[in-house]
Amino acid sequence: MKVTVEVVPLYGDMQIAPFNYIKKSPNFDPSKWPICNDISTSSMQGNLLMQLPEIREEHERFIADLARYTNEGAIQKVMKRTDQEMKYLYNMALTGLQLLSKWTNSILELYCWKLLHPADYRKGASKYEDDGEEYERATRYNYTSQEKFAMVEILSLIKGLQLQMNRLNETFYEAICSTTYIELQTFIQIHIRDMIKKVTQKKRDLTKSILIAVRDTCVDWFKGAGEAGSIEEALALGLKLNQNHGNKKDHSESNHIRFNKRCVGPSSTQLYMVRTMIESLLTDKSGYGKRTLRKDI
Numbered sequence: 001m002k003v004t005v006e007v008v009p010l011y012g013d014m015q016i017a018p019f020n021y022i023k024k025s026p027n028f029d030p031s032k033w034p035i036c037n038d039i040s041t042s043s044m045q046g047n048l049l050m051q052l053p054e055i056r057e058e059h060e061r062f063i064a065d066l067a068r069y070t071n072e073g074a075i076q077k078v079m080k081r082t083d084q085e086m087k088y089l090y091n092m093a094l095t096g097l098q099l100l101s102k103w104t105n106s107i108l109e110l111y112c113w114k115l116l117h118p119a120d121y122r123k124g125a126s127k128y129e130d131d132g133e134e135y136e137r138a139t140r141y142n143y144t145s146q147e148k149f150a151m152v153e154i155l156s157l158i159k160g161l162q163l164q165m166n167r168l169n170e171t172f173y174e175a176i177c178s179t180t181y182i183e184l185q186t187f188i189q190i191h192i193r194d195m196i197k198k199v200t201q202k203k204r205d206l207t208k209s210i211l212i213a214v215r216d217t218c219v220d221w222f223k224g225a226g227e228a229g230s231i232e233e234a235l236a237l238g239l240k241l242n243q244n245h246g247n248k249k250d251h252s253e254s255n256h257i258r259f260n261k262r263c264v265g266p267s268s269t270q271l272y273m274v275r276t277m278i279e280s281l282l283t284d285k286s287g288y289g290k291r292t293l294r295k296d297i
Helices: 016-026 048-075 083-116 136-139 145-167 170-199 206-218 231-236 247-257 268-282
Strands: 010-011 015-018
Touching: 010 145, 015 016, 015 083, 016 206, 048 083, 048 145, 083 136, 083 145, 136 231, 170 206, 206 268
Parallel strands: none
Antiparallel strands: 010 015
């Protein structure tokens, strides 16, 4: 078994070793946690050379996708992008940011691992001067030439990818805002619509009011024409709906719902309000006694 999280970076050159806390616990049993005492166990955090082939492969694959889109975008620059193309760019930007974060974290974890494992505590470490300070033994004399070259290579990959993505900053920004807007409006105008119908039939007024508040916080009706007074208002008035209204007809209406073409995401206030109200429905400690509101939806 390999140690994958032997060191947890905190801030700057501060870090913690989770296994040290496990050893100090009153119920610690060495026989149940042999990995805590096995100092010879290899750690992915302290071996950057093992991660380097995977990082190279990820970089080559993403750069190839980025170059292919750049060439296609130069040809079709005058054409307006479809929602599917916006979604593709959105996922590409997300993948690029995840790769940058992952590679940067690999460098940070190696640095923190070295600080907790000075040169004299590691087998096969490079020689160091006897009068070297403890910090020098953890940094200056604690890296092999292969590790130094690997760090330089990964840092160059990070900076190169960041530069390539920065050139498409405006394109990615437009795709992120457009895709976020469409996904939010799909959730608000279609998915919540079905939830409101369900809780209205069950006469769950509290849950219904929260769902309507979520919808009203972020909804952007097509051409400003509100559609709030449909199923839930008819049920609230005691009108008898067609049995097929919630099935074939309702789904066909949902499929034909049109959204405005906007390149703008929700504000921070809207996101905060929506998240807070949705959490009040899903959390187990909703403050409404033992019964939670999750069962209503």
